[in-house]
Amino acid sequence: xxxxxxxxxxxxxxxxxxxxxxxxxxxxxxxxxxxxxxxxxxxxxxxxxxxxxxxxxxxxxxxxxxxxxxxxxxxxxxxxxxxxxxxxxxxxxxxxxxxxxxxxxxxxxxxxxxxxxxxxxxxxxxxxxxxxxxxxxxxxxxxxxxxxxxxxxxxxxxxxxxxxxxxxxxxx
Amino acid sequence: xxxxxxxxxxxxxxxxxxxxxxxxxxxxxxxxxxxxxxxxxxxxxxxxxxxxxxxxxxxxxxxxxxxxxxxxxxxxxxxxxxxxxxxxxxxxxxxxxxxxxxxxxxxxxxxxxxxxxxxxxxxxxxxxxxxxxxxxxxxxxxxxxxxxxxxxxxxxxxxxxxxxxxxxxxxxxxxxxxxxxxxxxxxxxxxxxxxxxxxxxxxxxxxxxxxxxxxxxxxxxxxxxxxxxxxxxxxxxxxxxxxxxxxxxxxxxxxxxxxxxxxxxxxxxxxxxxxxxxxxxxxxxxxxxxxxxxxxxxxxxxxxxxxxxxxxxxxxxxxxxxxxxxxxxxxxxxxxxxxxxxxxxxxxxxxxxxxxxxxxxxxxxxxxxxxxxxxxxxxxxxxxxxxxxxxxxxxxxxxxxxxxxxxxxxxxxxxxxxxxxxxxxxxxxxxxxxxxxxxxxxxxxxxxxxxxxxxxxxxxxxxxxxxxxxxxxxxxxxxxxxxxxxxxxxxxxxxxxxxxxxxxxxxxxxxxxxxxxxxxxxxxxxxxxxxxxxxxxxxxxxxxxxxxxxxxxx
Numbered sequence: 130x131x132x133x134x135x136x137x138x139x140x141x142x143x144x145x146x147x148x149x150x151x152x153x154x155x156x157x158x159x160x161x162x163x164x165x166x167x168x169x170x171x172x173x174x175x176x177x178x179x180x181x182x183x184x185x186x187x188x189x190x191x192x193x194x195x196x197x198x199x200x201x202x203x204x205x206x207x208x209x210x211x212x213x214x215x216x217x218x219x220x221x222x223x224x225x226x227x228x229x230x231x232x233x234x235x236x237x238x239x240x241x242x243x244x245x246x247x248x249x250x251x252x253x254x255x256x257x258x259x260x261x262x263x264x265x266x267x268x269x270x271x272x273x274x275x276x277x278x279x280x281x282x283x284x285x286x287x288x289x290x291x292x293x294x295x296x297x298x299x300x301x
Numbered sequence: 302x303x304x305x306x307x308x309x310x311x312x313x314x315x316x317x318x319x320x321x322x323x324x325x326x327x328x329x330x331x332x333x334x335x336x337x338x339x340x341x342x343x344x345x346x347x348x349x350x351x352x353x354x355x356x357x358x359x360x361x362x363x364x365x366x367x368x369x370x371x372x373x374x375x376x377x378x379x380x381x382x383x384x385x386x387x388x389x390x391x392x393x394x395x396x397x398x399x400x401x402x403x404x405x406x407x408x409x410x411x412x413x414x415x416x417x418x419x420x421x422x423x424x425x426x427x428x429x430x431x432x433x434x435x436x437x438x439x440x441x442x443x444x445x446x447x448x449x450x451x452x453x454x455x456x457x458x459x460x461x462x463x464x465x466x467x468x469x470x471x472x473x474x475x476x477x478x479x480x481x482x483x484x485x486x487x488x489x490x491x492x493x494x495x496x497x498x499x500x501x502x503x504x505x506x507x508x509x510x511x512x513x514x515x516x517x518x519x520x521x522x523x524x525x526x527x528x529x530x531x532x533x534x535x536x537x538x539x540x541x542x543x544x545x546x547x548x549x550x551x552x553x554x555x556x557x558x559x560x561x562x563x564x565x566x567x568x569x570x571x572x573x574x575x576x577x578x579x580x581x582x583x584x585x586x587x588x589x590x591x592x593x594x595x596x597x598x599x600x601x602x603x604x605x606x607x608x609x610x611x612x613x614x615x616x617x618x619x620x621x622x623x624x625x626x627x628x629x630x631x632x633x634x635x636x637x638x639x640x641x642x643x644x645x646x647x648x649x650x651x652x653x654x655x656x657x658x659x660x661x662x663x664x665x666x667x668x669x670x671x672x673x674x675x676x677x678x679x680x681x682x683x684x685x686x687x688x689x690x691x692x693x694x695x696x697x698x699x700x701x702x703x704x705x706x707x708x709x710x711x712x713x714x715x716x717x718x719x720x721x722x723x724x725x726x727x728x729x730x731x732x733x734x735x736x737x738x739x740x741x742x743x744x745x746x747x748x749x750x751x752x753x754x755x756x757x758x759x760x761x762x763x764x765x766x767x768x769x770x771x772x773x774x775x776x777x778x779x780x781x782x783x784x785x786x787x788x789x790x791x792x793x794x795x796x797x798x799x800x801x802x803x804x805x806x807x808x809x810x811x812x813x814x815x816x817x818x819x820x821x822x823x824x825x826x827x828x829x830x831x832x833x834x835x836x837x838x839x840x841x842x843x844x845x846x847x848x849x850x851x852x853x854x855x
Binding site (some may be wrong): 138139140141142143144146147150151155158161162164165166168169174175177178179180181182184185186215239240241242243245247248250251252253254256257258259260261262274275276277278279280281282285286287289 | 335360362365429433435436479517518519522543558560561564581582583584585586587588589592593596597600601603604607608612613615618665667668669671672673674675682741743744745746747749750752753808811812814815817845847849850851853855
């Protein structure tokens with residue numbers, strides 16, 4: 130492993146253009162890093178984290194999962210407990226008023242699934258034994274489908290549900 | 302002794318050995334590629350699977366498994382091991398130290414391939430090429446894949462022993478760049494595949510044999526993606542080897558910087574592995590802090606690709622100006638576009654620029670929420686593994702098949718057409734896939750049967766399947782050219798020979814710093830970085846493991 134050519138020990142030489150390119154590359158990458166850092170940790174665009182573990186064989190038998198669906202926590206805040214199983218989501222439909230903030234807790238009782246709520250930033254891998262959690266605000270009335278986007282078996286393409294955001298009557 | 306080496310001629314047996322790798326690789330590509338257009342057509346409403354039903358191959362997800370396993374795993378692994386074998390022999394100008402060892406490696410891979418293929422064809426392994434637990438395949442599928450990996454390892458050991466002998470004879474010389482690149486590729490692969498080895502041996506194989514009742518799917522994902530991301534660099538680095546170490550010569554120039562080429566490869570060894578969580582940004586069982594750290598490291602691994610962009614383009618510009626090219630960008634026209642070996646790699650590089658930009662999007666932590674598991678992802682990796690890698694391998698094959706068979710390339714013009722067909726088809730296909738992903742279309746879904754597809758997607762779905770049809774024409778042309786070249790009667794004429802391309806460096810490689818030619822510091826750095834980036838989470842996840850998800854055979 131020793132260098133026997135002691136007469137000359139060559140150093141790394143780089144072309145001036147190459148140096149400039151390396152500098153630009155590093156700057157670009159640092160700007161990208163800063164952007165996702167600010168968006169994630171200051172503006173709250175966050176990915177799912179380490180929520181909690183469950184036993185996929187029994188999770189559907191005990192609360193809160195034994196009654197999947199929406200819970201009104203007051204002040205426009207809601208919790209939605211969703212079970213994914215081959216080949217449907219329980220519940221199939223969730224209704225909330227416009228302006229509500231909904232935290233989704235999703236788990237699986239069989240294989241891996243996906244939970245992508247269209248036109249929002251909610252997109253989660255659903256893994257048996259784990260709870261996936263993300264929060265979203267619904268500012269406008271309308272319908273958002275949630276679809277399974279991980280292969281889960283032969284009926285995978287038919288697996289979806291929907292969130293209906295109702296216009297608040299008499300409000301602004 | 303040096304004078305002896307310059308007269309080196311590769312033996313016929315060794316040429317045939319490399320050729321055997323190519324035969325398996327291209328056969329796999331041929332079968333695997335047929336499913337691509339079927340999937341594309343199904344999405345746009347034209348379901349042709351009924352045609353394959355009589356022979357038991359009409360299942361969408363079985364087909365998707367075949368497409369992924371054959372094209373992404375078999376075509377690549379066999380082509381790469383064959384190509385790198387030739388690089389070792391011709392780069393060091395000596396035969397393999399233990400040729401029998403390498404033959405054992407190759408046949409282990411072939412046995413593994415057959416063993417995995419049987420359950421796939423029988424429908425007992427329709428688990429796609431990620432085989433996420435608790436989806437369960439036949440034990441033969443897992444054992445077969447393990448043997449393919451073990452075989453590639455054995456071939457790698459054969460390379461190391463050959464290198465060790467060369468080093469003994471040449472203690473003061475810089476190793477040839479292409480040989481160093483081949484070795485780094487193999488070392489990286491051996492580190493990387495540890496993850497999947499642990500997943501298969503401790504979880505998937507015992508579960509499929511009924512030794513354990515369940516698996517821990519989250520832990521399985523973590524093991525899988527330890528391997529899954531560096532896997533893409535295992536595909537990519539041999540293409541980079543050619544772009545740095547051969548393409549400049551093929552284009553009529555020299556490698557711009559030997560030092561920077563080596564530095565890029567070392568950085569890939571260092572940074573390919575500790576980035577796997579960027580495939581798991583939306584996984585539930587991993588803390589956000591660790592996902593964030595892997596995101597930052599992933600930006601790090603973008604750096605050597607940006608170095609590559611500079612060095613390869615600079616080498617090409619040097620070649621083009623030597624050929625009389627002028628102007629700020631006008632020199633591009635002076636490149637030898639008529640040579641299919643060159644045009645394949647140039648077009649591959651252009652597609653890879655789009656792929657690289659998309660890759661940075663994927664790696665960008667929270668931005669990933671928009672595109673995870675959407676059609677964007679296959680759109681992305683068709684620009685990387687199916688373009689940067691596959692189209693480069695087309696270009697390599699156009700001289701490699703003639704080299705190993707000693708027969709001229711059959712219809713060089715058609716090869717040029719094949720390259721452009723692939724390029725145009727992929728531009729259309731991948732653009733449509735990216736757009737569909739942004740609109741929310743899920744990947745790996747039999748979309749023609751999905752009740753939720755909005756009208757808004759249909760134009761893009763049609764465009765995507767149109768691109769898929771063009772790609773089918775492209776790959777058919779390639780396979781035809783490869784087969785006609787290899788199996789024609791005509792051999793090279795008297796005095797004709799196929800040159801093994803090695804690009805000289807503008808600067809004498811002996812002036813490259815010694816630390817860019819020694820494994821030890823880089824191996825230590827690689828191990829340290831893996832331990833830091835993966836250690837705490839592996840301890841945590843293994844400590845909390847619960848093997849309680851019962852298996853399901855789709």
